[in-house]
Amino acid sequence: MFFYARAKTGSGDINENVHLEVRVYSPTPEPTPASTPIPTQVPSSGGGGGPITPTPAAVEFRGYAYPGVIVNILKDGISAGLAPADGTGSFTHILSGLSGGTYNFGFWAKDKAGRRSITFTFQITLSGGSTTKVSGIVLPPTISLNKFSFASGENVIISGASIPNSQVKIHIESTPQEFPASVSQAGDYSYVFSTATLGKGIYMVKSKTEILNANIDSVFSQLTTFGVGVAAPKKEYIANPDINNDEKINLVEFSIMAYWWKKKLPQNSPVDLNGDGILNLADFSILAFNWSG
Amino acid sequence: MVKRLKMKRFIITLLFLSAVFMVFNTQEAFASKFYFAAPDEIKEGDNFSLKTMFSMQNFINALEGEIKYNANFLSVKSISVGSSVVPLWIEPPQVSSSGIIRFSGIIPGGIGPTISTESRIFIINFEAIKSGSAKIYFSNYKTYLHQQSVKEEINITDAITINILPSDETTATGEGGVLLLDFYPPEPFPIYITKDRELYNGNYAAIFLAQDKELGVDHYEIRESFLGLSGKWERGESPYQLLDQNLFSIIEVKAVDKVGRERIEKIVLPRVVYALVIALVILTLIIIGSGYNLLVRVIKKSKLGRI
Numbered sequence: 001m002f003f004y005a006r007a008k009t010g011s012g013d014i015n016e017n018v019h020l021e022v023r024v025y026s027p028t029p030e031p032t033p034a035s036t037p038i039p040t041q042v043p044s045s046g047g048g049g050g051p052i053t054p055t056p057a058a059v060e061f062r063g064y065a066y067p068g069v070i071v072n073i074l075k076d077g078i079s080a081g082l083a084p085a086d087g088t089g090s091f092t093h094i095l096s097g098l099s100g101g102t103y104n105f106g107f108w109a110k111d112k113a114g115r116r117s118i119t120f121t122f123q124i125t126l127s128g129g130s131t132t133k134v135s136g137i138v139l140p141p142t143i144s145l146n147k148f149s150f151a152s153g154e155n156v157i158i159s160g161a162s163i164p165n166s167q168v169k170i171h172i173e174s175t176p177q178e179f180p181a182s183v184s185q186a187g188d189y190s191y192v193f194s195t196a197t198l199g200k201g202i203y204m205v206k207s208k209t210e211i212l213n214a215n216i217d218s219v220f221s222q223l224t225t226f227g228v229g230v231a232a233p234k235k236e237y238i239a240n241p242d243i244n245n246d247e248k249i250n251l252v253e254f255s256i257m258a259y260w261w262k263k264k265l266p267q268n269s270p271v272d273l274n275g276d277g278i279l280n281l282a283d284f285s286i287l288a289f290n291w292s293g
Numbered sequence: 294m295v296k297r298l299k300m301k302r303f304i305i306t307l308l309f310l311s312a313v314f315m316v317f318n319t320q321e322a323f324a325s326k327f328y329f330a331a332p333d334e335i336k337e338g339d340n341f342s343l344k345t346m347f348s349m350q351n352f353i354n355a356l357e358g359e360i361k362y363n364a365n366f367l368s369v370k371s372i373s374v375g376s377s378v379v380p381l382w383i384e385p386p387q388v389s390s391s392g393i394i395r396f397s398g399i400i401p402g403g404i405g406p407t408i409s410t411e412s413r414i415f416i417i418n419f420e421a422i423k424s425g426s427a428k429i430y431f432s433n434y435k436t437y438l439h440q441q442s443v444k445e446e447i448n449i450t451d452a453i454t455i456n457i458l459p460s461d462e463t464t465a466t467g468e469g470g471v472l473l474l475d476f477y478p479p480e481p482f483p484i485y486i487t488k489d490r491e492l493y494n495g496n497y498a499a500i501f502l503a504q505d506k507e508l509g510v511d512h513y514e515i516r517e518s519f520l521g522l523s524g525k526w527e528r529g530e531s532p533y534q535l536l537d538q539n540l541f542s543i544i545e546v547k548a549v550d551k552v553g554r555e556r557i558e559k560i561v562l563p564r565v566v567y568a569l570v571i572a573l574v575i576l577t578l579i580i581i582g583s584g585y586n587l588l589v590r591v592i593k594k595s596k597l598g599r600i
Binding site: 020022074076077078097098099100101102103104106108119120121122123124125128219222223243244251252254255256258259260261269270271274281282284285286287288289291293 | 356375380399400437443476492502
């Protein structure tokens, strides 16, 4: 099976070439999925019928990240493994002993400057007794700016990390162009953009990676904002989502927040991530965005 | 002159309406959608499954809503969350009041139309209790985009009408029982022990979450065994305030799925290990000490015997 997908972001941008290749292998020589066992009814009242011994599923991931980093792999939001990326940015990882069913898998990494990528996620259904191979996973680039407020005509230096020898395409919202930047062997990219063509205002910038030989794009990076001729955009209030300060944002934070769901919050409660005085789905959305597993 | 003015107004109105039409159609083209997948027609007394689905157009990471149904015609037998697109439920889908199912959950790291645009949220197993037309629809729904600044997505929804035909003979399946198929126990899962002032006034708590890919987890049971010696299974939920706040117990959590299959995970804290090691050392010293005293007595007796 080969899947070609287009991903649309919240701001309406379309990534034309996000490819994931999915192949399913059974233990038999023929590369076809194992036949589905004839279902045996397991009555809700229990008892009756012989047990079926479930055959586990496995999944193998192949993809690209920044060279020399550790890729964090999430399975349904829980940390499931770490995969080192080699000098070319390639990584592989196998998860085995899984049940058949549908899983959300996520991938993220920190570059050598400590910038974190957004999590690249997808949902996939695994069959018991089969190994599913997923390739074409491309981590989106990291992105940062030299500063956040610029006088008109001043240069913005946009930089980050990506896959070695690929090309990064930089989008500045409200301009129709894409600005290309080459990624070095060390996995770094940088682009100098003159604000002379921009009017006074606040602008958003993001980037994505194109692997040149394979014609595969990543999804977009995080959005970063800067101002031209105006003060740096006011940062939206967000409390530190790492509520227990263990440098992870995971099930522990989720559980602490869930504990306070529909309860009256004390003043300045750390679970009120957007500072509006109440705990609601918006706070959990912030948690989900910053999730590390 | 008057005719020209009227024509001008007509053209402006037409252009305005066209713009409005295009805006709403454009939004609809880009909006994610909640919808159902269910049979159109069933008989009174039948059980059927209704899939609640989500068609993604953007990357999202949180969703909530209500499903409203006519409780005069339909009765909820069970709800399955196995293989849902939502791995973490703030409020797992359940009947909150007559005719309303409420749900709320997050997707850590977000999810988008990378491989497929269609995802299942959960399955409701209904019994049709009376013939007639039963409407089922979404209400108070909301999704959040997966991005740094919190932003709600505009969604659209579909409603569904189930036509329940009168039964011409008894058609109940096993006294209204629902067929449940589940081949696998819940997945292995981690247990975290945490102490945070935001949770149970800073007392130690166990945090855990298991996934069951078919029908979902039904409940959890927890056992705290002091030094691994004894303990009783108690039903509980995460986060679970530990009874043994001194942490000398081995903590076991059992996840039970909807057909009774179990997965037990265990955490042995360092204090338990230290306590057991100390106990073993003391016991060893006592045995050695007793053995030495016995040996000394035996030697003395044998010397007296010779004299």
